[in-house]
Amino acid sequence: MTEISPETGTDLDYITAVGPSEGTLPPRASTPVTTADRVDLNGTWQFRLSRSAVEAERRELAPDSGDWKDIQVPGHWQLQGFGDPWYTNADYPFPVDPPRVPATNPTGDYRNEFIWDKPVEGRRWVMRFEGIESIGRIRLNGVLLGITRGSRLEQDFDVTDHLVPGANLLEVRVHQWSAQSYLEDQDMWWLPGIFRGVSLLERPDGEIGDLFVRADYDADTGAGTLHVETTAPAWISCPELGVTGRLTGETIDLASVDPWTAETPRLYTVTVVRAEETRTLRAGFRRVEVRDGNLLVNGRAVQLRGVNHHEFHPERGRAVTPADLEANIRTMKQHNVNALRTSHYPPSAHLLDLCDEYGLWVLDECDIETHGFLHQDEEHGEWTAPWKSNPSADVSWKPAYLDRMRRMVERDKNHPSIIIWSLGNEAGNGENFAAMAAYARRRDGTRPIHYIDDVACEYVDIFGQMYTEFARLDEIGRRVDRIDPTATADTAQDIARRKLPYIITEFGHAMGNGPGGLLDYRELFEKYDRCQGGFIWEWRDQGLARPLPDGRIEYTYGGDFGEPVHDDTFSIDGLVFPDGSPSPGLLEFKAVFAPIRITVATAGDTVHIRNLRDFAALDDVEFRWTVAFDGVEEASGVLDVPALPAGESATVLIPETPQREGECVVTVTAVTRAASRWAGAGHEIAFGQAAGQRLNPAPATVPSPGLTPVDATRTASITLGPARFDAESGALTALGGLAFTTPPRLDLWRAPTSNDLQVGQDTSAARRWLKANLHALDHTTLSVERAGDQIRVLTRVAPLARSFGVHVDALWSLTEDPEEVRLQLTATPFGAWPYTWPRIGLRFAVPAAYDSVTWYGYGPGERYPDTRSATRLGLWSSSVTDLQTPYVVPQENGARGGLRHLSTTGGVLRLEVAAESEFGFTARPWTSEELTAARHHWELVPGPETVFTLDIAHDGIGSAACGPLPLPADRLFPRATQLRARLRTVRS
Incomplete structure (x- = not known):
């Protein structure tokens, strides 16, 4: 048991103490199924919030004011009506002056009166707190038990001598800020409280004690060994393995076992028995090692197709339930995720149980991040002396670092899904981390160690960084990287590091519309054996739900609660939306990282199928084929x-x-043969598709030599078959019986994505676009000419106050169909353009009654230059509302590509567009300008128009909000482009 310092409980120094927890029992493995009793203390407690620790002390000494209110435990007080949340990514929300914290330190007093009627003789009782942020002072019946430190770590207190028959009073004082807050700057909402469960655990005299299972596997022979350590000798049985009546502490040799992998999560039930207690656990046999420059599991190099997982719920914050966690795991498995990083702290033990059962590789991360020290240098200014005063290099903090590592390793050591220990995240370097690594190796040498800030790999086994540029990743893959990228010669450390595998701890920043470039990452992972995948940042948007007056729910981010310092929208960066529904980014992940590669030959007569799994055969997969012509399935x-x-x-x-x-399209899909725990029979794992040659591509239209200028002073409009044009501007104003509410004209703007904005980065595409005034274009008609069957309109489209622009040549022609016109639009840039275009396309609007679309092209979801793997060619229909992707932060979304044919209906008339060149479309109930101005999705209100854009091209998406720009091949640099299409209206 850790001792309680004499000062604890007599003054407030415990708040700024840098040591580990006080009064707690040594950590042990998370409790498996046991015959020992357990009493749940969760539920409705009493709560009182004070503005500071001093005020809380003063109120405690005064007569009871009667101002206690109900609160749910587990939970956060800020999400139950007591104060407001606060979001930061890297900055601390208080002055950086360790170990001191603000005097205005919100302090919550909890109390729970429970009835005790359990026997005490012959056993001891332990009170367990699974998670308290930031620290908790624990009292039972007026007796101080101790202090919890380490918000996401279990803390046990022996309460045997303090329980009394009948009513017992448990009091917990929780401070929002403490010295420990300096170690928990982990890119999430600061949400204090008792947010994980509280319980009483029976420990009978002569109990089994701690339990450590080592289940090793030899891939060469198929043999396994089982070694179970317990505090007190006990008997082991596992009927499946023919093991009965064996003592703990022995190594049991097994001639043949089924190994555990993330693809085949085979678990064996092991029972450990003493007269006083029986425990049952699930053991998985596997061997993890770093050998020959690779991370191996069961002798094979594995590819991590992973995600970073914060525990989060939009209403309960980090007070997640087992059902919440299982829903996450099922969604991950359905979308081809095979690995999970517990960013940036040990998760609920239940999550790890699920990873064992469902099958996920796990990187288990310690509860340490000191990111806010990165730019602290009061003498010389920011950025010049990183990590000044960082606790990671301060020996006085070493006991706290070691305590956190010890608690994680001891709690989680029996989970076969955990294949890597992580020392923490973004906390600089220092001897405290070296000490943590040494402890982990001594206690558990079966798992390699990772930590991103040990760049020289002096005490880790895996080289892992984040948001690696593609060129840098190629260099690392070729094993020619240097620790100092500017160096011109190798060092011994360079050579040593190149012998280690490389895993990208965070990549593909999934903020808003994105991430782009996942296919580019995959190609490098597959090209180089050293590059063994990584983890997308992050799994879920951390958007807190807040009801609106009209009953709708808005999802909030940094600044929405009046925080004076915050990191804005950086909490909205997940592959699933706050409500848990998949984003287009998750669908892209599923397609790019599918464990089965299906390549249909262009001729559509053969398909090449490759099993990209690390271990499992494809006997659980069925392959289905379809053939469609112009989107209609024929076979x-x-x-x-x-x-x-x-x-x-x-x-x-x-x-x-x-x-x-x-057009003939052959599609082959891989689906599950039978239902499983995470998906039903027929669930699609992967697909491949090939399209035949599009028939009869239309030739370019040649301007008639007889074109003559239109005199706009004599006529207001001109007609061309079913089309009517404004004589002065040359704009198409009506087609058949349809009047355009906004005539078609060239558009270069899109509402910037989170990646375009590049918040906090040195460069920003959106800032450059705004500086170029692409949001403020002037359209000046240079000439309108016509002949019998043609109208030609020349326009200069240019940003205000700038000397560059685009010459637009729009040639309208009649076709054989009397209800139809053909458009050939050529856009040619002039002047010295400084940067990319956001998009180039033809924008127009029709009445809002045109609220549904049908298209033959790529769908059903959105598609951009570097996020195109999840869409397939087909015939699709949707309402305009459902075409919108409801990103929490409004931005460019919903583009569909590879359009062949588009129609929209507004009642009597249907507008049809047939593509004769490569382009896509968007359709929205609001304008790009309204989309740009909105800060939350709920602010968008449908207007009187449906706004269409026929998109010739888009700039790539990338993940530059916290990662690389799109590759040049996916950028939209100014260039001559053309759009050719036929338009007509018909009666519905």
Whole structure:
């Protein structure tokens, strides 16, 4: 048991103490199923909030004021009506003056009166707190038990001698800020309170004590060894393995075992028995090692297709339930996620149980991050002396660092899903981390160690950084990287580091519309054996729910609660939205990192199937094929594919299909044969598709030599078949019976994405676009000419106050169809353009009644230059409302690409657009300007128009909010472009 310092409880020094917890029992493995009793203390407690620790002390000494209110435990007080949340990414929300914290330190007093009627003789009782932020002072029946430190770590107190029959009073004082807050700057909402469970655990005299299971596996022979350590000798049994009546402490050799992997999460039930207690746990046999420059599990190099997982719920914050966590795991498995990093702290032990059962590789991370020290240098200014006064290099903090590491390792050591220990995140370097690594190796040498800020890899086993540029990743993959990128010669440390595997701890920043470039990352992961994948930042948008007056729910981010210092929208960077629904980014992840590669031959007669799994064969997968012409399915079936072992591939014939007019598209999907815990039968894992040659591509239209200028002073409008144009501007104002509320004209603007804005980065595409005034374009008609069957309009489109622009040549022609016109639009930039364009396209609007669309092209979801893997060619229909992606922070969204045909209906008339060149479309109930101005999705209100843009091209998405820009091939640098299309209206 850790001792309680004499000062604790007599003054407030414990708040700024830098040491570990006080009064707690030594940590032990998370409690498996046991015959020992457990009493749940969760539920409705009494609560009182004080503005400071001093005020809380003063109120405690005064007569009871009767101002106690109900609160739910587990939970955060700020999410139950007591104060407001505060979000920061890296900065501390208080002055950086360790170990001191502000005098205005919100302090919550909890009390819970419970009835005790359990026996005490012959056993001891332990009170467990699974999570208190920031620290908790614990009293039972007026007796001080101790202080919790380490917000996301279990703390146990022996309460045997302090329980009394009948009513017992538990009092917990929680301070929002403490010295420990300097170690918990972890890119999330600061949410104090008792946010994980509280319970009483029976420990019988002669109990088993701590329990450590080592289940090793030899991939060469298939044999395993089982070694179980307990505090007191006990008997082991595992009938599945033929193990009965064996003593703990022995190494049991097993001739054959089924190994545990993330693809085949085989668990064996092991029972450990003493006369006083029986425990049951699930053991998984596997071996993790770093060898020959790779991270190996069971002798094979694994590829981590992972996500960073914060525990978060939009209404309960980090007070997540087992059901919340299981829903997350199921969604991950359904979208081909195979790995999870517990950013940036040990999670609920229940999450790790689920990872064992469902099958996920886990990087378990210690509860340490001191990010706010990165730019502190009062003498010389910011950025010049990083990490000044950082606790990581201060020996006085070493006991706290070691305590956090010890508690994580001891609690989580029996989980087969955990294959890597992480010392923490973004906390600089220092001897305290070296000491943590040494402890982990002594206690558990079966898992390699990771930490991003040990750049020289002096005490870690894996080289891992975040947001690596593509060129740098290529260099690392070729094993020619240097610790100092500016160096011209190798050092011994360079050479040593190159022998380690590389894992990107964070990449593909999933903030808003994105992340882009996942396919580029995958290609590098597959090209170089050293690059073994990584973890997307992050799993879920951390948007707190707040009801609006009209009953709708808004999701909030930094600054929405009046925080004077915050990191704005950086909490909104997940692959799933706050409510847990998948974003387009998660669908892109699923497609890019699918464990099965399906490549349909261009001719559509064969398909190449490659098993990219690390261990499992494809005997659980069925392959289905369809053939469609212009989006209409004509034939389908099931392919006869062998049960390919991991890493193997085969080419399979697709049955001969009927021939029809139109574009032939062959699609092959891989689906689950049977239902599992995480998906039903028929769940799609991967797909591949090939489209035949589009028939009869239209030739370019040539301007008639007989074109003559239109005299706008004599006529207000001119007609061309079913089309009517404004004579002065040349704008198309009506087609058939449809009047355009906004005539078509060239558009270069898009509402900046979070990645365009690049908040906090040195450069910003959005700032450059705004500086170029691309949001303020002048459209000046230079000439309007016509001949019998053509109208030609030349326009200069240029930003205000700038000397560069675009010449637009719009040639309108009649076709064989009397209800139709053809448009050939050529856009040619002039002048010295300084940067990329956001987009280039033709924008127009029709009445809001045109609120549904059908299109033949890529769908059903959005598609951009570097986020295109999840969409497929087909015939799709949607309301305009459902075309919008409801990003918490409004931004460019909803583009569909590869358009062949588009129609929109507004009642009597239907507008149809047939593509004769490569372009896509967006359709919105608001304008790009309204989308740009809105700060929350709920602020967007449908207007009187449906706004369409026929998108010739878009700038790439990338992940520059916290990562690299799109690659040059995906950038929209100013260039001559063309759009060719036929437009007509018909009666619905």
